[in-house]
Amino acid sequence: MKKITTILTILFVTTVSFSQQIGDGLAPGIDNFNNPLSSGLYSGLNPIGRIPDTSHIWSHLFVIRHGNLNNHFQLQIASSYVENERLFFRKLAGISNPAWVELATRGANSFTGNQIIDGDVVIGTNNNVAKLTIQASPDGFPTPLKAISIKGPNSPENANSARDISWDFAAAGSASIRSYRGNNYDTYLQFLTNPNSASGNVPQTRLHINDDGNIGIGTTNPQNKLDVKGTIHSQEVKVDMEGWSDFVFKKEYNLPTLEDVEKHINEKGHLENIPNEEEVLKNGINLGEINAKLLQKIEEMTLYMIDMKKENIEMKTKQIQLENTVKEFINKLK
Structure with a gap:
């Protein structure tokens, strides 16, 4: 695009340098940029075939016409009266009136139509490392900084x-x-x-x-x-907890009797404080919470087993004592 701009600038300067003043030196006003025009400078008030820049109703037009009057070949360069950097050109051949093409300038540019670039696009830096390289800001620039913005619509939603x-x-x-x-x-x-x-x-x-x-x-x-929604496979899962089940081992803990446990199972069909099948299928389980509750049941079972061990030792002691008493009694009878 820079190459096109340079060529057109040279062409424009060369043409002006080797031409004479046209009439009184003022561009005549015309109402149609599509008509066969002689080489020269023109202006137009909302003319037919005007440029896409509608910021002003008047436009400037520079025309280079083919030397054969029987041919309608023109190079046209135009801009609006507004003080901006928008510049357009088009080439007319015969009766066709192609759309205007906007040239890239040093200021802000607005383009219509497809822009095809065969090469890398580099923004904000001279170091191109990819098809699109963007240097968002210099080092030390405060963040966050928006490097790329893609505008979305307000509607639909x-x-x-x-x-x-x-x-x-x-x-x-x-x-x-x-x-x-x-x-x-x-x-x-x-x-x-x-x-x-x-x-x-x-x-x-x-x-x-x-x-x-x-x-x-x-x-x-x-x-x-x-x-x-699916399976999670992991080497490790860490769950933060707000409490744990070691309260079961504290002296003030009221350990349910096995009779109470049996009664709850017979009536409810599950252990106390453990969700039943219907709740689990409907709501799932909280991994940390269910592990704490299962540990509570394991610790309760541990206490039951300790009590049962003590009862077994006591029963064995009584059994040995009874056996010794029986032996003494039999010896006395002999």
Whole structure:
């Protein structure tokens, strides 16, 4: 684009340098930029074929016309009367009137149509390390700093407002990062991949982040900080606890009798303070809580076993004493 700008600038300067003043030196006003025009300078008030810059109703026009009057070949360069850096050009051939093309300038630029770049795009740095390299800020610049902004719509809302950053592969599916807005200030983020079993390109949501920070894997409606629909395989899981079950071993703990335990089982069909099957199937289990409750039952069982051991020792002692008494009695009878 810089090369085109340079060529047009040289062409413009050369043409002006070797031309004579046109009329009184003022650009005549015309109402149609599409008509066959002679080489020269013109101005137009909302003319037909005007440039896309509508910031002013008047436009400047510079025309270079083919030397053969029978041919309608022109190079046109135009801009509006407004003090901005927007400059447009187009080439007319015959009766065709192509759209205007905006030239890149040193200021802010607004383009219409596809912009194709064969090469790397480097922003804010001279060190290009990829197809798109962005130096967001110099070292020491305060953060956070928005390096890339993708504008989304105000309407429609929810999933219909989704905008994707997509990786598309030839003869395969795509993967994408998707964001969309809710019906207020809430926003959502998703990560999608295409399954190998798919017959076409149908990316599916694998990870979903809610506006409240809840994360869902395999679900788009997480109700907790992390909801996973599927199997989790891990080397280690650490659960923070607010209490533990060692209170069972304290003297003031009221250990239920085995009769009470049996009665509860017969009436309820499960151990006391342990959720029943219906509750577990409906609500799942809290890993930390259920481990604490199971440990409580293990510690209670340990106390029962200690008591049973003491009773067994006492019974054996009494049995030995009874056997000795019987032996003494038999010896006296002899």
